[in-house]
Amino acid sequence: MTSKLIIIIGSISGAISVVLGAFGAHALKDSLTASGRLETYETAVKYQMYHSLAMILLGILMIHFQHRFLNYASYSFLIGTIIFSGSLYVLCATGITKLGAITPIGGLFLIAAWVLLAIGVGKAA
Template sequence: MQKFLLLSGAILGGLGVGLGAFGAHALKPMLEASQRLDTYETAVKYQFYHAFALLITGLLAYRIENRLLTYAGYSFLGGTLIFSGSLYILCLSGIRWLGAITPIGGVLMIIGWVLVAWVVATGE
C-alpha cells in the first residue's frame, strides 16, 4: 500500500505541474474569457496539496502500520479526483452542475486529514 500511496502522490504532483502550465499558457485566454481562471487555479492548487498529502501518508505508512492510513490515502486520492476533476471539467466544458459534486471531493479530503491526524495522535 505504501508504494501505491507514494506513486499516486507522485503522479498527481506531475500532472499538477502539467495542468498548471497548460492552464497558464494554452488555456489562459479561454479561462479568462469565461472568468474561470481562479477556479482552474484552485483545482491545480488543491491537487498539489493532496499530492503532498499522499506522499506524506505513504511515508507514514512505512513507519506506522494502520489500515486508517490506507483509508486516508484513498480519501485523498478520491477527493482530489472528484474535487479538482470536477473543477477542471467545469472550467473546460462549462457544465455548471459539476460544481454540485465538488464539495464531495472536499469532504473526502477532510476525512483523509482527520484519519492521518487520528493515526498520528493515537500512535495506533
C-alpha cells in the first residue's frame, strides 16, 4: 500500500469513527444503554479512531522510511480495524453475541501492526 493511500484510508476511517461516535451518542444512546452495549460501542469507536490516527502516521513514516514490514503494518492496521471495530459495531446493532468471538482476531492484527511498525522502522535505514 502506498503512503498516500494509507493516509487517505486513515483519514476516511477517522471521519467514519466521528460519524459513528456521534450517531451512537445521539441516535443510538437509548437503545445501546438499554441493551448494555454502550461501553462496547464506545470501545469500537475509540479503537477505530486510535488506529485511524496510527494509519495516518504510518503513511507519513512511509514517506521517510521504506521497508516491506511497514507495508505489512498498513494492511494489518486496516484489517485489524475492520475486524475489531466492525465486529463490535455489528454485535451492538444485532445482538449476535457469537460475533464477539472474532473480535480478538482483529485485536491480533492490531497488535501485529504495531510490532511490524516497530520492526519496519528499526530495519529501515
